[in-house]
Amino acid sequence: xxxxxxxxxxxxxxxxxxxxxxxxxxxxxxxxxxxxxxxxxxxxxxxxxxxxxxxxxxxxxxxxxxxxxxxxxxxxxxxxxxxxxxxxxxxxxxxxxxxxxxxxxxxxxxxxxxxxxxxxxxxxxxxxxxxxxxxxxxxxxxxxxxxxxxxxxxxxxxxxxxxxxxxxxxxxxxxxxxxxxxxxxxxxxxx
Numbered sequence: 634x635x636x637x638x639x640x641x642x643x644x645x646x647x648x649x650x651x652x653x654x655x656x657x658x659x660x661x662x663x664x665x666x667x668x669x670x671x672x673x674x675x676x677x678x679x680x681x682x683x684x685x686x687x688x689x690x691x692x693x694x695x696x697x698x699x700x701x702x703x704x705x706x707x708x709x710x711x712x713x714x715x716x717x718x719x720x721x722x723x724x725x726x727x728x729x730x731x732x733x734x735x736x737x738x739x740x741x742x743x744x745x746x747x748x749x750x751x752x753x754x755x756x757x758x759x760x761x762x763x764x765x766x767x768x769x770x771x772x773x774x775x776x777x778x779x780x781x782x783x784x785x786x787x788x789x790x791x792x793x794x795x796x797x798x799x800x801x802x803x804x805x806x807x808x809x810x811x812x813x814x815x816x817x818x819x820x821x822x823x824x
Contacts, residue, residue, distance in 0.1 A: 642763070642764060643760070645763075646759065646760060647808065647809060647810075648759070648807060649768030649770055649801075649807040650770060651722075651770045651772060653725075653768065653803055653805050653807075654726035654727070654770070654799055654801030654802065654803060655726075655801050655802055656727050656801065656802060657727065657802055658728035658767070658800055658802070659728060659765065659767060659800060664687075664728070664730075666761070666765065667758060667762055667800075668761075670757060670761040671754050671758040671761055672757075673757065674750055674757055675749075675750060677742045677746050677750070678740065678741065680737060680747060681735070682735050682737065682747035682748070682750050682751055683732055683733060683735060683750065684732075684735055684792075685730050685732060685733070686731035686786060687731075688730075688797075689728050693723040693729065694723070694724060696785075697719070697720040697721060697722060697723050698720060699785055700722060700723075700782070701717070701720035703779065703781055703785075704716050704719040707779075719776075722774070722776075723797075725801070726800055727800075727801045728799075728800045728801065729797050729799050729800070730798045731797050731798075732751055732754050732758065732794070732795045732796045733751075733788060733792050733794060734747065734748050734751035734792065734793045735751075735791065735792055736748065736792070748793075751795045752796075754795070755771050755795055755796040755798060756771070759771055759798065762798070767801060767803075768800070768801060768802065768803035768807055769799060769800045769801075770798070770799045771797075771798055772796065772797045772798075773794070773796055776794075777795075777797065782794075
C-alpha cells in the first residue's frame, strides 16, 4: 500500500499555474514540513548544494517592481504589457520559495551533480506542496538567469537560482497535459 500511494503521488503530480494560486498559503509549520521533505534528495558528498529564499507578503510586490524596472533596462523598447507581466509575476501565489544552488567549483563532486541535486529539491518541494493540499508551480524565466536579479536577491558569486516555486491554494483543478510514453523513450544498450 505504501508503494502504491507513493507512485500515485508521482502519477498525479501536476503544476498549478501561478496565476491560479491564491490564499491561503502554507503557515510556518506547514512550510517547514514541506522543506523537510524537499531536502531529502540525492546529495553526493553531502554538500547540501542548495538553500531557500522565501518571498512572501509585500516582498513579492517589491520584487515585481524591481523586475519591471530591470525588464525595461534589458529592453527599453519592450511593450508596456510585457513590463506589467514582469511586475505581476510574483503577485499571485502567496508564497514563492526560491531554490538557490550553492555550487562549489573545483570540488571532487562535479558542479553538474551539485546543480542536479538542487533541481531535485525543486521537484521534491512540488511533491510536498501537493501532498499537503497546495498547488505549486516551478518557474524560472529570464529573471532566474539575470545577474542583476541575483545580486538584488543577495546571491553569492557561486549561487544560482534553480527555480521559483510558487505555492498557494489552487483556484481551480490543475490541468492535466499529455505525458510522454516511457516505452518510446527506452532503448536497450548492447555491447
